[in-house]
Amino acid sequence: MKILAIDTSCDETSTAVTEGTQILSNIVWSQASQHAKFGGVMPALAQRLHEERIDWTINEALKRARVSKKDIGAIAVTAGPGLAIALGVGIAKAKEMAEGLKVPIIGVNHIEGHLLSPLAQPATSPPFPLKNFGEGEMKRVRWPALGLVISGGHTELILIKKIGEYQILAKTADDALGEALDKAARMLGLGYPGGAILEKMAREGNPKAYPLPLPMARQGENYWSYSGLKTAMFRLVQKTGIDLNKQQICYLAASFQNRAFQHLERVMVNTIEKNEPDSEILVGGGVAANMELRRRLRKLGRKTGLKIRFPYSVKLCGDNAGMIGVAAGWGTLKTGRTVDRRPRWRVDEV
Ligand code: KG4
Numbered sequence: 051m052k053i054l055a056i057d058t059s060c061d062e063t064s065t066a067v068t069e070g071t072q073i074l075s076n077i078v079w080s081q082a083s084q085h086a087k088f089g090g091v092m093p094a095l096a097q098r099l100h101e102e103r104i105d106w107t108i109n110e111a112l113k114r115a116r117v118s119k120k121d122i123g124a125i126a127v128t129a130g131p132g133l134a135i136a137l138g139v140g141i142a143k144a145k146e147m148a149e150g151l152k153v154p155i156i157g158v159n160h161i162e163g164h165l166l167s168p169l170a171q172p173a174t175s176p177p178f179p180l181k182n183f184g185e186g187e188m189k190r191v192r193w194p195a196l197g198l199v200i201s202g203g204h205t206e207l208i209l210i211k212k213i214g215e216y217q218i219l220a221k222t223a224d225d226a227l228g229e230a231l232d233k234a235a236r237m238l239g240l241g242y243p244g245g246a247i248l249e250k251m252a253r254e255g256n257p258k259a260y261p262l263p264l265p266m267a268r269q270g271e272n273y274w275s276y277s278g279l280k281t282a283m284f285r286l287v288q289k290t291g292i293d294l295n296k297q298q299i300c301y302l303a304a305s306f307q308n309r310a311f312q313h314l315e316r317v318m319v320n321t322i323e324k325n326e327p328d329s330e331i332l333v334g335g336g337v338a339a340n341m342e343l344r345r346r347l348r349k350l351g352r353k354t355g356l357k358i359r360f361p362y363s364v365k366l367c368g369d370n371a372g373m374i375g376v377a378a379g380w381g382t383l384k385t386g387r388t389v390d391r392r393p394r395w396r397v398d399e400v
């Protein structure tokens with residue numbers, strides 16, 4: 051069954067067409083540059099831009115997937131978590147389409163989308179017969195598995211007992227990892243959102259050049275905390291000077307990123323040791339695009355004996371409707387219930 055999926059949870063207007071785990075098209079129209087001058091996402095602006103752009107992304111997704119509206123068997127839409135008024139745009143459009151086409155509507159949890167994004171497949175991957183593709187991929191994952199969601203809004207290590215049954219093992223007490231990277235980037239004058247540019251700068255920097263504390267991760271504690279590191283970074287940047295040169299920016303970026311990732315790894319190892327899962331870790335969310343982090347997580351995987359699986363393309367790390375369609379197509383087909391926005395919907399309540 052082909053699903054048309056919509057995500058308007060934050061500042062990306064996105065529509066995709068999926069079938070099982072396959073992504074037939076995935077259109078993402080980012081609003082990031084419009085929000086950049088405010089240094090963060092402005093909800094009312096996000097809502098207006100979603101309204102202006104949603105129809106275009108729907109038409110484009112259908113066109114790229116080479117399907118017409120009558121081929122669509124269900125509409126999936128992100129119901130939460132996210133910005134309430136932004137979510138509302140996608141939900142209203144999804145309802146309108148589901149009624150018009152007389153097909154079911156499926157409300158999807160955005161974090162579940164990120165969580166399952168590493169299991170998505172491109173449309174034309176051989177050698178599996180298209181029909182059985184999703185099933186084949188699923189059989190290769192042994193449940194329970196772990197999922198790490200690292201984005202601008204979330205940092206969660208999740209036990210996936212099976213698809214649709216989740217337990218949060220570790221989470222952040224304050225900032226999300228992506229949020230912390232964005233704030234550090236802003237201190238360095240790198241703009242918003244700054245995770246990707248911070249990574250680029252850090253590549254040319256020495257992570258040991260500046261002293262930054264490693265946030266505490268006492269044995270047995272299962273939460274991250276980035277606020278102390280952020281404050282230390284603020285003081286360090288102030289001390290270093292007002293007109294930072296390129297080398298200073300690169301060194302500071304490398305130092306911050308190094309500590310942020312070390313902290314991520316510490317809490318992960320603590321939690322893994324306590325739970326002793328034996329299959330793999332699925333890694334999703336915007337920060338999963340970071341190549342230095344991927345290298346470190348692969349190393350962590352070798353140490354703990356866990357396979358690490360990332361989404362097949364960087365586009366699937368950031369917000370996109372493809373992952374929402376894949377989550378909707380898999381087990382969690384909870385149709386029939388009314389879809390209302392749920393801005394604070396937790397992944398363990400799906
Ligand atoms: O998943 P996402 O697009 O939106 C949320 O659901 O939050 O994640 C956005 C976050 C931002 O904080 C952004 O700076 C970060 O992902 N990000 C990165 C990279 N690309 C995006 N962080 C580190 N390295 C990157 N290459």
Ligand code: ZN
Binds near residue numbers: 202336
């Ligand atoms: Zn997201």
